[in-house]
Amino acid sequence: xRRRLRLRGDAVLTLLLGVTLGLLLYAQRDSSTPTAxxxxxxxxxxxxxxxxxxxxxxxxxxxxxxxxxxxxxxxPTPTGPFDFGRYLRAKDQRRFPLLxxxxxxxxxxxxxxxxxxxxxxxxxxxxxxxxxxxxxQTWGAEGRVQGALVRRVxxxxxxxxxxxxxxxxxxxxxxWRDLLRTESLAYEDILLWAFDDTxxxxxxxxxxxxxxxxxxxxxxxxxFKGDADVFVHVGNLLEFLAPRDPAQDLLAGDVILQARPIRxxxxxxxxxxxxxxxxxxxxxxxxxxxxxxxATLRRLAGACAQVELFPIDxxxxxxxxxxxxxxxxxxxxxRTFGISRPSAAxxxxxxxxxxxxxxxxxxxxxxxxxxxxxxxLHAPHGxxxxxxxxxxxxxxxxxx
Numbered sequence: 001x002r003r004r005l006r007l008r009g010d011a012v013l014t015l016l017l018g019v020t021l022g023l024l025l026y027a028q029r030d031s032s033t034p035t036a037x038x039x040x041x042x043x044x045x046x047x048x049x050x051x052x053x054x055x056x057x058x059x060x061x062x063x064x065x066x067x068x069x070x071x072x073x074x075x076p077t078p079t080g081p082f083d084f085g086r087y088l089r090a091k092d093q094r095r096f097p098l099l100x101x102x103x104x105x106x107x108x109x110x111x112x113x114x115x116x117x118x119x120x121x122x123x124x125x126x127x128x129x130x131x132x133x134x135x136x137q138t139w140g141a142e143g144r145v146q147g148a149l150v151r152r153v154x155x156x157x158x159x160x161x162x163x164x165x166x167x168x169x170x171x172x173x174x175x176w177r178d179l180l181r182t183e184s185l186a187y188e189d190i191l192l193w194a195f196d197d198t199x200x201x202x203x204x205x206x207x208x209x210x211x212x213x214x215x216x217x218x219x220x221x222x223x224f225k226g227d228a229d230v231f232v233h234v235g236n237l238l239e240f241l242a243p244r245d246p247a248q249d250l251l252a253g254d255v256i257l258q259a260r261p262i263r264x265x266x267x268x269x270x271x272x273x274x275x276x277x278x279x280x281x282x283x284x285x286x287x288x289x290x291x292x293x294x295a296t297l298r299r300l301a302g303a304c305a306q307v308e309l310f311p312i313d314x315x316x317x318x319x320x321x322x323x324x325x326x327x328x329x330x331x332x333x334x335r336t337f338g339i340s341r342p343s344a345a346x347x348x349x350x351x352x353x354x355x356x357x358x359x360x361x362x363x364x365x366x367x368x369x370x371x372x373x374x375x376x377l378h379a380p381h382g383x384x385x386x387x388x389x390x391x392x393x394x395x396x397x398x399x400x
Contacts, residue, residue, distance in 0.1 A: 094204065094207060094309060096193045096194040096195045096204065096208065097193070097194045098191070098192070098193055098194075098208075098212070099158075099177070099192045099193065099194055100180060100181060100184050100190050100191060100192035101191065101212075101216075102153060102184075102188055102189065102190070102191060102216070103216055105119075105151055105153060105188070105189075105216065105217065106119065106151060106216060106217035106218075106219065106220055108149065108219075109144075109149055114219040115149075115217060115218070115219030115220045115221070116149045116150060116151040116217070116220055116221070117148035117149045117150065117220075117221045117222065117238075118145075118148055118149070118150045118151070118220075118221065118222050118223070118224060118234070118237070118238065118241070119150075119151050119152075119153070119213065119217055119220045119222070119223045119224070120140050120150065120151070120152040120153070120223075120224050120232075121152075121153050121154075121155055121209055121213070121223060121224070121225045121226075122135055122140065122152070122153070122154050122155065122225075122226060122227070122228050123154075123155050123202065123205060123225075123226070123227050123228065123287075124154040124155065124156055124228045125156060125157075125159070125197050126156055126158075126159045126176040126179070126180060126197065127159070127176075128228055129179075129183070130367045131228040131229065131367045131370075132154055132183075132228065133367070134367040134370045134371055135152070135154075135228060135370070136152070136187060136189070138231075138370055138371060138374035139231060139232045139233070139234050139370070139374060140152045140232070142189075145234050145235065145238060146235055146238050146239075148238050150234065152189050153189050153190075153191050154189055154190055154191065154228075155191050155205050155208075155209050156180065156190065156191065156192045156193070156197060157192070157193050157194075157195045157196055157197030157198075157201060157204070157205060158176075158177075158192070158193075158194060158195065158196055158197060159176045159196075159197055160196045160197060160198055177192075180192055191209070191212060193205070193208050195208075199268070200311040200312075202287075202312075202313035203309050203310060203311060203312070203313045203316045204309075205313070206304065206313045206316060206317060207301075207304050207305070207309075209225070210297065210300055210301035210304055211301055211305075213297055213301070214297065214298050214301040218294075218298070219294070220246075220294045220297070221241075221246035221293070221294050222241050222244070222246055222250075222291060222292070222293055222294065223291065223292050223293075223294070223297050224237060224289065224290075224291045225289070225290060225291075225292070226287075226288055226289030226290070226361065226363075227287070227288050227289065227363065229288075229363065229364055229365055229366070229370075230288055230289045230361055230362060230363045230364075230365065231356060231361070231362045231365050231369070231370050231373055231374075232289065232360065232361050233356065233357070233359055233360055233361075233377075236333065236358075236359065236360045237291065237360050237361075240252075240291075240331070240333075240360065241291065244293065245293075246293045246294045246295060247293070247294075247295050248293060248295060249293060249295055249296045249299070249324075249326055250291070250292060250293040250295075250296055250329065251285060251290060251291070251292040251293075251296050251300075251321065251326065251328045251329065252285070252290060252291050252292075252328065252329040252330070252331045252334070253285030253286060253289060253290030253291065253328060253329075253330075253331060253334045253361070254285060254286040254288070254289075254290070254330070254331070254334040254335065254361075255283055255284070255285050255286075255328045255329070255330040256281075256283070256284055256285075256286060257283050258280045258281075259280065259281045259284075259315075260279060260280055260281070261276050261278075261279075261280075261281065269312065271311070271312070275310075275311075276310070281315045281318060282315075282318040282319055282321070282322040283318055283321070283322075283327060283328055284314050284315050284317055284318025284321070284328065285314065285317070285318075285328045285334075286314060286334070286363070287313055287314035287317075288361065288363035288364075289334060289360075289361035289363060290328070290334065296326070299324055299326075300317070300320050300321070300324070303320040303321075303323045303324050304316070304317070304320040306323065307319050307320050307323055331360065333358065333359045333360040333361070334359075334360055334361045335359055335361060335362045335363060353373060353376035353377050356373050356377060357377060
């Protein structure tokens with residue numbers, strides 16, 4: 001009876017938070033600007049999984065070079081023309097107060113071994129309560145998974161002001177702060193910093209999380225860091241990590257090599273030569289989702305504190321890795337560009353639990369997609385697939 005009452009109370013709290021967020025979004029709809037998805041280069045198709053990292057090949061002189069394409073479909077806030085002058089003036093401001101903390105997140109569950117085996121850190125924004133709920137109640141659930149202790153946090157900044165002047169606590173941001181504090185009391189997984197939650201401040205989110213995890217989660221074995229619109233097969237991820245030593249360096253994901261900066265001023269990824277003068281970025285893992293060891297996390301926290309901030313977060317992390325002389329490890333089951341339908345087999349359905357059953361990370365899903373795929377994969381008898389068990393370690397294979 002107590003369990004039933006507790007579940008009923010959680011459901012009521014979730015409903016109330018959802019309704020309140022919906023009313024706030026409705027009230028602000030006239031003052032907000034719709035977000036735009038990251039454009040994909042013309043003619044650029046989704047890539048088929050491979051055991052080697054993505055490499056942008058040298059093109060013919062008359063061909064247009066391939067350039068950096070972000071792998072986050074929806075930026076946190078509307079992206080108008082980027083003010084690089086203002087960015088350059090403020091880029092050295094890299095320490096912001098922590099407004100909501102979870103200092104006891106990594107204390108463990110009382111069993112020998114200390115901290116969690118896997119800490120899940122998800123980039124989110126204040127308005128995205130629906131996605132956070134989908135993560136909490138599907139792949140990001142806390143507890144024991146295959147014997148491993150899993151913990152979860154969401155990484156947020158302060159919602160950007162929508163035309164209000166004066167005290168930053170006035171207007172919509174004050175309501176978001178109250179809602180986030182209530183959500184934090186209910187779920188104990190919100191980390192909120194005092195910088196504006198904008199697309200180009202994702203780098204601030206990166207360095208602040210690294211510093212927080214080093215301070216409050218020093219015994220963590222591995223960390224998965226990704227976006228709120230990814231689906232993660234945690235069982236496959238833990239199988240991949242099982243033989244790994246958390247005291248050794250590891251950062252694995254969808255690795256991109258030789259990506260070129262975009263010089264077109266109308267692109268939201270525009271980087272002028274005065275900000276980055278080289279012809280290619282260092283190797284980096286797509287920011288949609290990657291995994292790193294506790295040892296690498298602590299080393300990255302120190303390295304990123306010495307690297308000049310860069311307005312694209314996954315490229316910035318590649319710069320930190322370069323400073324450490326570490327190479328990110330490619331893994332074909334990290335699909336930060338989503339799943340593409342193979343041209344040789346157009347009859348295959350890409351939204352199929354048998355595909356996701358073989359993977360670790362798939363990027364670009366709605367909250368409803370995440371719910372549906374989780375239910376399909378965890379049905380009582382499981383999905384009807386050709387293989388009897390997941391194959392997380394090897395390359396992804398399309399079924400015939």
